[in-house]
Amino acid sequence: MGLLSEGTPxxxxxxxxxxxxxxxxxxxxxxxxxxxxxxxxxxxxxxGDEVEYQLVKFDHKKKKTFVSLRGTEVLSRLREKGLEKPDTEASTSWHVEYAEYMVEGTPGAPYGGLIAHFNVVEANMALRYHFMFVEASIALRHYLNHIDAIASFRYLVNLVEANTALRRREIMAELEKDEVPLSQTVYPLLGVGEFTSPPAKPDPVNSVSRSLFFPDEAISQNHVRFKTLTRNIRHRRKEKVAINIPIFKDVNTPSPFVEDFSALGDDGSSAAAALPDHIYMDAMGFGMGNSCLQVTFQACNLSEARTLYDQLAGMCPIMLALSASSPIFRGYLSDIDTRWPVIAASVDDRTREERGLEPLKENKYRINKSRYDSIDSYISPLGTCYNDIDLTIDEELCKTLIDGGVEVLLARHIAHLFIRDPVSLFSERLDQDDDNDTDHFENIQSTNWQTMRFKPPPPKSNIGWRVEFRPMEAQFTDFENAAFTVFIVLLTRVILSYKLNLLIPISKVDENMKTAFKRDAVLNDKFYFRKDVVTDATPPECVQQCGSAACNKALSNQYELMTMNEIFQGKDEFPGLVPLINLYLQSIEVDVDTRCTITQYLKLISLRASGELETSAHWMRNFVMNHKLYRHDSVVPEGTAYDLLTRVAEISSGKISDPCHLFPHIMRSARHIPEALSNAEAYLEKKSRKTHSGSKLE
Ligand code: ADP
Ligand code: MG
Ligand code: MG
Ligand code: MG
Ligand code: MG
Ligand code: MG
Incomplete structure (x- = not known):
């Protein structure tokens, strides 16, 4: 979770x-x-991807579950073992996360090294407007036939799932018999009674969060940064964070639904902050203690990174809704399916002035979003016309950036991030060498937790310009996490190769975000999406008269509301994301093995989008609603959570051979996957043998 500097906070x-x-x-x-x-x-x-795991402990006798506060210990053992192995795509890398019951796993080294990528982009320059035509496809194929690097593409695709499976195995090896690593987004009973093992008591008077529910012990003990952030966010805001999520109103849910917090030691502030008919939460841990799935890409240069950042921005709400897996918060069924509004509010350090509740006196700006939220501006030239959100920026810093030669859109993006204050700082790191250090930049950058992150190259490294795709919710199985990861990777290839333009006004992306939170958004809602993604030209009148009525009209003709299925399978002139990916795959002649794996992944994505397969959120909600202990009052009983998590643990570890509740279609065709995986694993082994013997890899 961002920058970890050592020292005295x-x-x-x-x-x-x-x-x-x-x-x-x-x-x-x-x-x-x-x-x-x-x-x-x-x-x-x-x-490379990042998957955040939660350590869950089961008491099988009492049919209870807990989050296990052993993250620091487990992490240090995973890291120790990691030291014995070289860092490759075949190995793993372990990182500290906000909660003491979490660990984050990534591949030991990023996947890739594909020269092909660069060539594909070049080859496709010529295809700009013609990619639908057979000739173009043949031309591309012809070009690519000469690139042997394509061969390694297959290993990379199959590697993803092999590596995530390896990560799960590695954590399991460090756990006790009654503990399980779950790649779930939200622990359903987070903050409910004694929910940790060992037990820890919240301390509303002295703890860093002052939470009635979330004890300091559940915050990572690995690094002081996490507690510092928690305390400083509260101090900056001048009150506890307040998270209010609409409760799912079942037949027996009290109306209005209002909780009494006095027995928990509330001094009145929680009662005042909690909204009726909402699930109330009051600590950073309720959001940052959730897990997600992130994917980072390196672009071939700065300009491509800016393009990718913009083009993927619109995909954030879409993929958030499709990966939805958060129907339960603090032991209640909620009326939303994703973690996003919870995590956004969990680190909202804005004062009342900044939130617009009081006139500005002490503070400089009205700020319309938390530091954890969707992006407010596009940064590539094509984005200019679509930047219709009023951007609050630090004008002086923006001028410094522009005077320093930074292009305006990028300067404004950075100047927007820099309206925030640092919320964790270490006395030893105050004075830095600005030519060679980047701690101060990273301090602000890494505490702007947005849907997309534009990552400049770190100093003294051979790492290039990167872009991180951050909205997706963690999925229960390695198969699903790999599917979502590979889908996004393929989409980036398609966007760059075919020079697609997915841009819509950024305010519409925000509207899509709000839609994406909703219960069963995939089934019931429509999302703004661009109709013609092939023609990249913005309307000429727009360039002249930005913001004019003509311009707005031209822009509003470019997009419309589409169902999730239409976005993925196509509608009218829009071919659909999955057919576009298939076209790309045809043109690069992927081998049968890889094709088989990708087909499974695209099938998962497609069936989720069409509603034939449930989202994890829908599945969990149904599980609770149909459970014998559930009383239709929105409360998730302990025994229900135990049965739910038992099932999740069985599914994620592959113990259930026919988890027909979750993946009937996929599991039937998934028989092909073991073969693909064993090939990838054979490759891993060959590769790690080569690495051990010191020879250079392809
Ligand atoms: P953060 O937590 O700041 O997002 P991490 O260090 O956890 O960053 O890494 C995020 C992902 O980026 C990992 O999967 C890692 O393998 C991958 N990665 C590392 N180096 C590169 C690179 N040069 N290009 C693309 N991805 C990379
Ligand atoms: Mg993380
Ligand atoms: Mg990380
Ligand atoms: Mg290692
Ligand atoms: Mg996190
Ligand atoms: Mg990340």
Whole structure:
């Protein structure tokens, strides 16, 4: 979870005094790197996923579950073992996460090294408007036949699932018999009674969060940053965070639904902050203690990174809705299916002034979103016309960036991130060498937790310009996590190769975000999507008269509301994302084995989009609603959660051979996958043998 500097954490008052210092030097640090790296070319596609796991402990006798507070211990053992192996795509890498019951796993090294990627982009320049035609496809194929790097593409695709499976096995090896690593998004009983093992009591008077429900012990003990962030966010906001999520109103749910917190030690602030008919939560842990699935890509240069950032931005709400797996919060069925609004509110450090509840006196800006939310601006030239959200920026820093040679859209993006204060700072790291350090830049950058992240190359590394896709919810199985990851990777290839344009006004992306939170959004709702993704030209009148009525009209003709199925399978002139990916796969002549794996992944995505397969959220909600202990009052009983998580554990570890509740279609055809996986594993072994013997890899 972002930057981890060592040292003595400063209080909020101390941090605040250095806020301008951090911002000023952060911008200098960005500029120094920018000057060194802006013209860096021909980096190749590297990419990697991050899966966050939660350690869950089962008491089978009492039919109870707990989150297991052993993350620090398990992480240090995983890392120790990792030291014995070389860092490759065949190995794993382990990272600390916000909660003490979490660990994050990534491949030991990013996947990739595909020269082919760069060539594909070049080859496709010519295909700009013609990709539908057979000739173009033949031309591309002809070109690609000469590129042997394509061969390794198959291993990479199959590797993803093999590597995620390996990660799960590695954690399991460190757990006790009654513990399981779950790649679930939200632990359903988070903050309910004694929910941790060992037990820990919330302390509303002295804890860093002041939460009635979430004890400090459940925050990672690995690094002081996490508690510091929690405390400083609360101090900056001048009150506890307040998360209010609409409750799912079942037949026996009290109306209005209002909770009494006095027995938990509420001093009245929670009662005042909690809204009727809402599930109320009051700690950073309720959001940052959730898990997600993220994918980072390296672009071949700065300009491609900006393009990818923009083109993927619109996919954030779509993929959030499709990966929805959060129907339960603090032991209640909610009326939403995703974690997003919870995590956004869980780190909302804005004061009342900044939120627009009081006139501005102490603070500089009205800020319309939490530091955890969807992006507010596009950063590639094509995005100019679609930037219709009023961007709050630090004008002075923006000028510094522009004077320093940074292109306007990128400067404005950074200046927007830099309206935030640092919320964790270490006394040993105040004075830095702006030419070679980037801690101050990363401090602000890594506490802007947005749907997309634009990642500049770290200093003194051979890493290029990267873009991170951050909205997706964690899925129960390695198969699903691999499917979502590979889908997004393939989509980036399609976008770049065919020069697609998916842009819609960014305010419409925000509207889609709100739609994506909703219960069963995939089934019931429509999302704004672009009709013609092939023609990349923005209307000419737009360039002249941005914001004019003509311009707005031209833009509004470019998109319409589509169902999830239409977005993935096509509608009218829009071919659909899955057919586009299939066209791409045909043109690069993927081998049968890889094709088989990808087909399974695309099938999962397609069936989810059409509603034939349930989202995890829908499946969990149904499980609860049909459980014998559930009393139709929105409360998820302990025994229900135990049975639910038992089932999830069986599914995710592959113990259930026919989990027909969840994946009837997929499991039937998934028989082909073991073969693909064993091939990938054979490749891994060959590769790791080669690495051990020190020879260079392809
Ligand atoms: P963060 O937590 O800041 O998002 P991580 O270090 O956890 O970043 O890495 C995110 C992902 O990026 C991992 O899967 C990692 O393998 C991958 N990655 C590392 N280096 C590169 C690179 N040069 N290009 C693309 N992805 C990379
Ligand atoms: Mg993480
Ligand atoms: Mg990470
Ligand atoms: Mg290692
Ligand atoms: Mg996280
Ligand atoms: Mg990440």
């Amino acid at each position: 400063l209080s909020w008052e101390e941090t605040k005094a250095y806020a301008d210092h951090v911002r000023k030097h952060g911008i200098q640090q960005f500029l120094a790197q920018y000057h060194k790296l802006a013209s860096r070319q021909k980096d190749i596609l590297y990419w």
